Amino acid sequence: MSISVDEVRHVAKLARLELDEAEILAFQSELNALLGHFQDIASLNVEGIEPKPHAVALRNVWADDVARPSLLRDEALRNAPVTRAGLFIVPQIIED
Amino acid sequence: MSQPLFAQSAADLARRLRAREVSATEVAEAHLDRVSATDPQVGAFLTMPRDEVMADAAAAQAMLDRGEGGPLCGVPVGIKDNISTRGVATTCASKLLENYVPPFDATVIEKLRAQGIVCFGKTNLDEFAMGTSCENSAFQLTRNPWDLDRTPGGSSGGSAACVAAQQVPLSLGSDTGGSIRLPAALCGLVGFKPTYGRVSRYGLIAFGSSLDQIGPFGRTVEDVALLSEAISGYDHLDSTSLDRHPIQTNALKSGSLRGLKLAIPDQLMTDEIQPGVRATFESALDLLRKEGVEITPVSLPSIQYGVTTYYIIAPAEASSNLARFDGIRYGLRLEGEGHIGNVATTRGEGFGHEVKARIMIGTYVLSAGYYDAYYTRAQQVRALMVQEFESTYRDFDAVISPTSPSVAFRLGELKDNPMAMKLLDFCTIPANMGGFPSISIPAGLSDHLPVGLQLTGPIGDDERILQLAYALEQALPPTPSPAMG
Numbered sequence: 001m002s003i004s005v006d007e008v009r010h011v012a013k014l015a016r017l018e019l020d021e022a023e024i025l026a027f028q029s030e031l032n033a034l035l036g037h038f039q040d041i042a043s044l045n046v047e048g049i050e051p052k053p054h055a056v057a058l059r060n061v062w063a064d065d066v067a068r069p070s071l072l073r074d075e076a077l078r079n080a081p082v083t084r085a086g087l088f089i090v091p092q093i094i095e096d
Numbered sequence: 097m098s099q100p101l102f103a104q105s106a107a108d109l110a111r112r113l114r115a116r117e118v119s120a121t122e123v124a125e126a127h128l129d130r131v132s133a134t135d136p137q138v139g140a141f142l143t144m145p146r147d148e149v150m151a152d153a154a155a156a157q158a159m160l161d162r163g164e165g166g167p168l169c170g171v172p173v174g175i176k177d178n179i180s181t182r183g184v185a186t187t188c189a190s191k192l193l194e195n196y197v198p199p200f201d202a203t204v205i206e207k208l209r210a211q212g213i214v215c216f217g218k219t220n221l222d223e224f225a226m227g228t229s230c231e232n233s234a235f236q237l238t239r240n241p242w243d244l245d246r247t248p249g250g251s252s253g254g255s256a257a258c259v260a261a262q263q264v265p266l267s268l269g270s271d272t273g274g275s276i277r278l279p280a281a282l283c284g285l286v287g288f289k290p291t292y293g294r295v296s297r298y299g300l301i302a303f304g305s306s307l308d309q310i311g312p313f314g315r316t317v318e319d320v321a322l323l324s325e326a327i328s329g330y331d332h333l334d335s336t337s338l339d340r341h342p343i344q345t346n347a348l349k350s351g352s353l354r355g356l357k358l359a360i361p362d363q364l365m366t367d368e369i370q371p372g373v374r375a376t377f378e379s380a381l382d383l384l385r386k387e388g389v390e391i392t393p394v395s396l397p398s399i400q401y402g403v404t405t406y407y408i409i410a411p412a413e414a415s416s417n418l419a420r421f422d423g424i425r426y427g428l429r430l431e432g433e434g435h436i437g438n439v440a441t442t443r444g445e446g447f448g449h450e451v452k453a454r455i456m457i458g459t460y461v462l463s464a465g466y467y468d469a470y471y472t473r474a475q476q477v478r479a480l481m482v483q484e485f486e487s488t489y490r491d492f493d494a495v496i497s498p499t500s501p502s503v504a505f506r507l508g509e510l511k512d513n514p515m516a517m518k519l520l521d522f523c524t525i526p527a528n529m530g531g532f533p534s535i536s537i538p539a540g541l542s543d544h545l546p547v548g549l550q551l552t553g554p555i556g557d558d559e560r561i562l563q564l565a566y567a568l569e570q571a572l573p574p575t576p577s578p579a580m581g
Contacts, residue, residue, distance in 0.1 A: 003460070015415060015459040016422075017452055018432060018444030026449075027456050033515050034457055038404050038470065041477050051475035052482060054306045054336075055292045055531025056555060061335040075199040079426035090424055093435040 002032050101126035103577070106171045106265040106319040113160055113170040120160060120170030124153035124214055127172050131217070131263045134580065139238045140248075140258035142177050144217040145184050156212035166211025168322055173208060174258040174267035177218040178225055179310065180299035181205055184215075188301050189233035190223045192421050192428045192446030202299020203334065204268060204310055204327045211326055216264050219254030223448045224418065225275055225303045227251050228520045229510065232450045237507060240283060241578040242545055246504040249279030252313070256283040259313045260578060266323050267313045272304045273406050274499075274524025276311045277536035281499035281548020284538045284575045286320045286565070287313050290558050292531030293338035295324075296331035302417040304410035305336075307528040315577075317537060317566040321345045324558065343558045351563035353571060354388035357492045358551075363399035364497035364523050372542035377498045380539040380549055380572055387571045391496065394488055398481035402525040405481070407518060408461050408474035409529075415458025421446065453514070482530040489554045494564055497523050499536040499548030523550060533558040535565045538575035546575065 003011075008028045012019050019027070073086055082089040101109070101123055112118045128146060135141055149172070159165035175181060178188045180198035182205070187193045201209070208215055222232035230238040230253025238253045240246040241261040248257040252269030256279035259267050269276040271289040280287025289311045300310055312323035322345060329342040360381075365374070381391055423429030423442035432441030447455070461470035488495060500520060510517045527534035532552050539549035551568070553561045 007460075008456070011456055011460050011463065013440075014463060015455050016419075016436065016440045016443055017447070017455060018437070018440040019452070023449075023452070027453060030453055030514055031457060031460065034407055037515065038408065041401050041404050041473055042469075044401070044473075044477065046473060046476035046480070049476040049479050051472050052479035053475055055482070055529065056336070056338065058293075058336060063332065071199050078199060079196055081423060081427075081429035088425055091429075091435045091438045 003028060003035060102130040102262045104265065105316050106168060106314060106322060107316070109171050109265060110168050110322070120153040120157040120214065121150065123170055124149055124172055124216070127216065127264055134261050134263060137239065137244055137580070138241055138257050138261045138263070139236045140174070140219055140254040140261065140263060141217045142187060142189065142220050142235055142254065143185050148184060149214060149216055152209070152214040156214055159212040164212070166213065166326055168326055169212035170214065171266065172214040172216035172264045173323065174216050174219045174255055174264045175205070176221055176252050176255045176267070176269045178221060178270060178301045179204060179268060180301065181215060181218065184218065186218065186301070187235070188224045189221050189235055190447065190451070191234045192442070194428070196426055198299070200299065203296035203331045205299065207327055213326060219252070219258055219267060221254060222251035223451050224301070224414070225251040225270055225272060226414070226450050226454055228274070228278055228517050229505070229507070230254065231507065231511060232448055234448050239507070240504045241580050242284065242504065245506055246545070247282065247507055249282035249500070249504065251275040253279050255313050256280055256285055256287070259283070259285055259315060261580060262577065265314065266319055268310055268327070269313055270300055270308055270310050271528065272307045272410060273528050274521040276313065277499050277524050277534060277548065277550060278521065280313055280536045282504040282546065284546030284578070285313050285315060286317050286535065286537050287311065288320050288324060288535045288562070289527060289533065290324060290328060290343065291338065291533045291555050293336050294328045294340060294343060294558060296334040296337050298331055298333040304413040305417060306413060307410060309528075317562060317569045318348065321348050321562045321566070324562065338556070340556065343562070345562070347559060348563055348566050351567040353384065353567050356389045356564065358389060358391050358494055358496040359394040359488050359492040360391055360496050361396040361399055362393055363396055368501045368519065368522065369498055370502045370542075373498055373500070373502060373547050376540040376542045376547040377549060383571055384568065392492070396481070396484040396488065398477060398484050399526055401477050402481065402529065403519055403522050405474040405477045405529060406521065406525045407457065408470050409478065411454040411458030412462050412471055413458070415455045415462065418451070418455055450514070478529045481526055485526065485530050485532065485552075486554070494551045494553040494561060497550050499523055499550040503542055503545035503547060527552045531555055533561045535561055537565050537569055538572070540573060
């Protein structure tokens, strides 16, 4: 099992990571080393074992539907790269 | 002459503060002076907000004057820089969050403030807590106070180094695969990962949400137990919080070693353990046997797959958690081609190499066609591993092993070998997989460098693990402090 340069590019695109050529090659070799290591569980018999996504399974954790104090608008906006008139300004996503 | 304030334990400081022998302001000043004297060499702190520290100290003193505050009122605690602090930069040691100032406090910080515990600066880490040497910080190196050419371990390297260098008596770190216990071992400290869910993760910037847990560093088990009590308890803001009381400390000193049964997994005593670490660990075991502890080898075969399961599950969760860093509402924003280009350029430039590597592997194992072969299978192996530990707990009080296969390595030594770096966590990972409470305490020195011993127990047995660790600590030779400053 090994990962090609094109697959590295595809994964980078899925992950929204702009990478240069040197990084793509570096990640190809690092990912291949890890995937090689991962082969140790490939032949393990895990049939019928329930996957465990969480250490301590909790069910139906609800919050009461009551108003609580929250951040003021100015506080919530303080870290935004661009704001105007009390709003987050997002990059344009629809062409003119 | 008594010890300088900075060399005293948190328990002693707390007692003296309560008895009015010393003021919270004097305690804070003594530790700030110690930071000024030693941090240019150690590099433990990313941010030291002196004005806020002194204001917190004054508030603590006012509580003490009114007879209020918690048991650690007035004691300074260093905070890992992935724990949100209102009004004080919280960077995760990443360029992406370099200028981020949280508008709210993490639950653990709220608890500290409510008890008059002084939040004493933000400590360095591997970027987003991903690493085992602190070398993945975007901002600075942190050095091990025992030998300044060596790593303090990671990812909570700054939180370990500041306590070892006596800049603070206590600190908070976070542990996803060993990030508290490994640096505690490498710096000769006590480091505790409580049961998953006993300490709220609200305000801890997420890495691997099913594994992450906040916990304390200290120079004694008692200090670590006191801080565990201060930060634990149910929190409705964390939907994975366990509905249990805070960790109790009243029975901490009443444990006994006689008749104690400890299991030592064969799979954690492999050739990966350095001979010096093994020798120090085994002489600690000999001392414990003389005190009446029964130590029995057991086989927990799934442990050998721990590194694989961890490097599938943790990056998978990280790739999802770190998707929020898009440069829209906070953090760095860079221009690219189109709106997707903006996000990809921001993330490509803002994240460091190791963070990108983990996002890549996580994205890959979750992608179509690979999900079952990697992610589902890793969760099945996780289930097997947890079953093996749980059946061991039926016959034994706890599982014991070395914490780290090696003593602190030289800075740069493993920089070009990311796989070797990842293998260092193989003793610590199982506790995160099971959510088990797990502690590292000093076992002695090997070639003048600290070796850690780890105890892991069943879910919810935090009090028992701390009690056993305290009893072990009394039986083992005291750890000296590093000869610096």
